[in-house]
Amino acid sequence: MQAKYLKLDITSNVATVTLYRPDKANSLSPEVLVEIESLFGELSNRDDVHVIVLTGGERYFSAGFDLDEIRKLEKVSNENYTALFHRTYRSIMFCSQPVICAVGGAAIAGGFDLTMMCDIRYASERAKFGQREIALSLTPIMDPLWRIIGLGRAKEVALTGRIYDAREAEIMGYVSKVFPEGELLSSVNKIACEMARFDRGCLKESKQLANMILDQGLDEAMRMQEWLFRTYIGSDDNHRRIDDLRALMSKRS
Structure with missing residues (x-):
């Protein structure tokens, strides 16, 4: 597929998918969501891909929903947009291969939800995490969040809308490991390549x-x-x- 907002590299059976909308901090417009859903659908069926890394690079992950797009919606006509978000989430969660998320910057609201759909999460020291839906009068995604960090902590994350730094996310078990700023992608690629050697x-x-x-x-x-x-x-x-x-x-x- 020809993508405008994603970059794809496949090396040593590892597919690295990089969100690329730097002028909008990788916010999730409908076009970005369509590209993610389509690409993960394709990668899921590729025999030469054993592991997938989803990232926004060393500086960003995703600032979340494109608020300009949401502001255009009406309650009576939001079904297609909502369905698109959830199809995109499912394309990551139920992708055939393990998906590693490498979070180099802010992962907020919809961006946080993308990280939640991945199997393993690593972060750089500059990463931030926040499920900010409650601040926008939107209901948050609780599942699979509660499966990852437990129900009590998931309620805190969802109901306070608080922003957590990378170390807090590691302590609560949301992130597996935090790497020094600038070393995230090389470190995660090494892990992914080791995994990709497996059957x-x-x-x-x-x-x-x-x-x-x-x-x-x-x-x-x-x-x-x-x-x-x-x-x-x-x-x-x-x-x-x-x-x-x-x-x-x-x-x-």
């Missing part, structure tokens, strides 16, 4: 499993995990990777 199917099914088990009873979840494990153990790729690991350990000893 694509195993990555895909492990992500699906993580999304499914929250809605299962413990016994059912354990049975599902046993069945999935059984489909991989003893496979040719499993044997090859064991041999590779043994060879590596032998060199180190």
